[in-house]
Amino acid sequence: MIRMRKWKSPLAVVLSLALTLGWTSAALADTPEQVKEVRQLLLDYHYGKPTEQSLSSDNIDEMIATLKDPYTQYYDNKEWKAFNSVLEKTFVGIGIVMREEKGAVYVDEVIAGSPAESVGIVAGDKLTSSGGKSLSGKTTAEIQQLLLGEEGTKLSLSVTRAGMKLDFIIVRQQLHLPTVTSNMLGDGVGYLSLSGFTSDAAEEVKKQLSALEAKGLKSLVFDLRDNGGGYVDTAQKIAGLFLESGVLAYMRDRDDNDSPLDVRGSRKRYPIAVLVNGNSASASELLAGALQDYGVASLVGTQTYGKGVVQSIVSLKSGGVLKLTIRQYFTPSEHKVDKVxxxxxxxxxxxxxxxxxxxxxxxGRKVVLTANKDVVTMDGIRTAEPSAALKNGKGDWYVNIRMGASVAGAKLKYDADKHVFTLTKGKTVHTIPTNDAHLVVKNGRTLIDIKMLQRWYPGFSYSVSGETLKLTAAG
Known part of the structure; x- marks a missing residue:
């Protein structure tokens, strides 16, 4: 989502005032005053130019439904608080990430600085009971509901570790998930991940980018996958870390008036690859589109979501908050993003x-990658990868053919007419038909016998430790 906090039009005065009013006293939804105020805001500013007739309902949700705009929404105070918490990556809890495995739920990760970390819970702990109630047979979603509570309240949680039962009393607190993470990969390649354009994200990106540069950064992988967006001015600030001057995007209102979002900063001397996927949306597309248009970065991944419209947030005098679509944006080269x-x-x-x-x-040259269950890890970067690897009943290991080819440094193509995979590396070409005994299919994904890759590519090797498969490939 893109959320505008500052306007450069006559509307700015009205909405800036509304934004500074703060919360009003609690009010029942859909009072005549609320309906009137929402209707007037939609008539005056919504990108779709609704009419009095189309907004004739006395129900706010019904009025908004006529817009056929999934991004315009009305929130009461409680709903807005929850929405804003998601936007700013904050929540109340104990700070663990869970995973299910063979009917049990385990701690997969403990958030740094969380209550769970402070009492000594560690990754790998099996959750057994909470508040005296057994957690056996419960899903992660069901357990999550049991762990929820108000800030400052206590939670009793029992886990099993190495066959021993351990009991903990944990005080729930508000947590802020890290939106920026980074580390150095091999050969001077830095990695920086941004999960949301929160109000403090630009400063954190700058800080961690400087730390990578101090470690000898020669090139950067900038990960915007699964980043659904956030504040426009945050995207502007981050763009200024990579662009000397230019336009982040052209904002076009409902009367086709363009308002360019200018960027002033400094351009990096090193190459950049930006990772994107189908969940990279809104402000992510705003930033990635500008970096691509100016030739600052190459985009790697899959087609992005296609949310090229901008919302503004208005606190209503009559109570509640309205998020309404006000503009559409285009990249510096005038490429349309919305629905594309x-x-x-x-x-x-x-x-x-x-x-x-x-x-x-x-x-980067040498690649070291591990696959365990549906999680792939490379230099500490964990990625969910369904059916990444599997072991058959004979103890033979198979790996996702796309992932295996990537690690080996080969380009993979599939001929749908001939039902043949082709792996090409330099002048070496290997083909394998889909009915070959060295291939298996699981959950719609094709996996290849790991021994075939080892045979085909010198420098490619693998090892096994328990249920973890390790792949290594030289440059």
Whole structure:
């Protein structure tokens, strides 16, 4: 989502005032005053130019439904608080990420600085009971509901670790999920991930980017996958870290008036690859589109979501908050984004393969990657990858053919007419038909016998530790 906080039009005065009013006293939804205020705002500012007749309902939700705009919404105070928490990546909890495995739920990750970390819960702990109630047979969603509560309240949680039962009393607190993470990959390639354009994200990107540069950064993989957007001015500030001058985008109102979003900053001397996918939306597309148009970065991944409209947030005098679509934006080269999305320079379908491809594009040579269950890890970067690898009843290992080809440094193509996969690396070409005994299909994904890749590509090797498969490939 893109959320505008500042306007450069006559409307700015009205909405800036509305935004500074703060919360009003609690009011029942759909009072005559609320209906009137929402109707007037939609008539005056909504991008679709609704009419009095189309907004004749006395029900706010019904009025909004006539717009056929999924991004215009009305929130009461409680709903707005929840929405804003999502936007700013804040929540009340104990700070664990869970995973299900064979009917049990385990701690997959503990958030740094969380209540769970402070009492000593660690990844791998099996959740057994909470508040005296057994968690056996419950899903992660069901357990999540049991762990929810008000800030400052206590939660009793029991886990099993190495066959021993451990009991904890944890105080729930408000947590802020990190929106920016980074680390150095091999060969001077830096990695920076941005999960949302929160109000503090630009400063954090700048800080972590500087830290990477101090470590000898030669090129950058900038991960915007699954980033649904956020504040426009945050996107502007981040763009200024990569662009010396230019336009982030052209904002076009309902009367076709263009308002360019200017960018002033400094251009990096090193190459950049931006990872995108079908969940990269709104402000992510705003930033990625500008970096692509100016030749600052190459996009790697899949077609982006295609949300090219902008919303403004208005606190209503009559109570509640209205989020309404006010503009559509176009990239610096006038490319339409809404309902279209951005097309990557290099199309790569699978998450792990996307990371490997971007790393190699940026000069990375040696790849070390592990696959365990449906999680792939490369240099500490964890990626969900369904059916990444499997072991058959004979103990033979198979790996997703796309991921395996990427690690080996080969280009994979599939001929749908001949039902044949082709792997090309330099002048070496290998073909394998889909009915070959060295291929298996699971959940719609094709996997190849790992021994075939080892046989075909010198420098490609694998090892197994328990249920974890490790792939290694030289440059």
């Amino acid at each position: 999305g951005l097309t990557p320079d290099v199309v790569v379908q699978d998450p792990a393969s996307q990371l490997v491809e971007a790393y190699r594009m940026m000069g």
